[in-house]
Amino acid sequence: MAVTLLVLLTIGCGPGDDRGSDELTVVATTSIWGDVVGQIVGDRGRVEVLIPLGADAHDYQVTPQQVIALQTADLVVVNGLGLEEGLIDVLKSAETDGANVYEVGADLEPLPLESATGDDPHVWFDPVRMAVAAGLIAERIAEIDPSFDWAARADAYAAELDTVDAEISDMLAGIARPDRRLVTNHEALGYFAQRYGFSVVGVVVPGGSTLSDPSSAELAALVDEMRRQGVRAIFAETTQPTRLAEAVAAEVGHEVSVVELYTESLGESGSGADTLVGMLHINATRIADALSG
Numbered sequence: 001m002a003v004t005l006l007v008l009l010t011i012g013c014g015p016g017d018d019r020g021s022d023e024l025t026v027v028a029t030t031s032i033w034g035d036v037v038g039q040i041v042g043d044r045g046r047v048e049v050l051i052p053l054g055a056d057a058h059d060y061q062v063t064p065q066q067v068i069a070l071q072t073a074d075l076v077v078v079n080g081l082g083l084e085e086g087l088i089d090v091l092k093s094a095e096t097d098g099a100n101v102y103e104v105g106a107d108l109e110p111l112p113l114e115s116a117t118g119d120d121p122h123v124w125f126d127p128v129r130m131a132v133a134a135g136l137i138a139e140r141i142a143e144i145d146p147s148f149d150w151a152a153r154a155d156a157y158a159a160e161l162d163t164v165d166a167e168i169s170d171m172l173a174g175i176a177r178p179d180r181r182l183v184t185n186h187e188a189l190g191y192f193a194q195r196y197g198f199s200v201v202g203v204v205v206p207g208g209s210t211l212s213d214p215s216s217a218e219l220a221a222l223v224d225e226m227r228r229q230g231v232r233a234i235f236a237e238t239t240q241p242t243r244l245a246e247a248v249a250a251e252v253g254h255e256v257s258v259v260e261l262y263t264e265s266l267g268e269s270g271s272g273a274d275t276l277v278g279m280l281h282i283n284a285t286r287i288a289d290a291l292s293g
Helices: 031-044 064-072 085-096 127-144 150-172 190-196 216-229 243-252 276-291
Strands: 005-007 024-028 045-049 075-078 101-103 181-186 199-205 233-237 257-261
Touching: 024 031, 024 064, 024 127, 031 045, 031 075, 031 127, 031 150, 031 276, 064 085, 075 085, 075 127, 085 101, 127 150, 127 190, 150 190, 150 276, 181 216, 190 199, 199 216, 199 243, 216 243, 233 243, 233 276, 243 257, 257 276
Parallel strands: 005 045, 024 045, 024 075, 075 101, 181 199, 181 233, 233 257
Antiparallel strands: none
């Protein structure tokens, strides 16, 4: 299925843009949601992504051109649950002005954060939840354009995600129960842990946001917990510097690898993580390699 994702940081939509007024246009906040929406829209419309690849979803600020795109889109798909912290006021303003904004995360039975108040926004780490999300988004698009069977595309994509879920379960099956302990850069893998039988025993940056600032006492407590439980890996993120995770790993006293995962952004073209399916596969592979044996 041909999918075109236009990153609005470089391709703005304004009054002077030459686009047909009857063209379905959906704006997604992140590359992950852009991929999901793109699987449904295909070549029957245009999907535009606000936050560029590799950028931190928590603190991204939109450009004036992107504000126009939000206001003129047929549908705006937002993760919500506090993920797009820097966009909250802009999205609320756009919705007040009549934009059709859908915060999909709230409809996916969100989990509470373990290390902070509020819900965990990282719903895309559960393929089963994302299969549900595809159907929900298709319903929203059908309200705009009922002339096409959007549900059929969503169902096909949901089946692909169900297959990925089974493949990941098989991939992780060799990790012994005592080794199914995760330390992450921030609290991003709660849905992964619940789905595949892991526990998150600590985070470098407390909470579901990358914008928190850990204290020296919190970092020391994390080092002590990693020593006590014999944790062998810290899972860092491609969108964040790894130096703090590396500093923690160096203090533990036994060998601890720092492994980068794709958490809040897809990878560049050719990375193998340039779709949600590819991203989930690569992350599971890296987790399995780090914790097996």
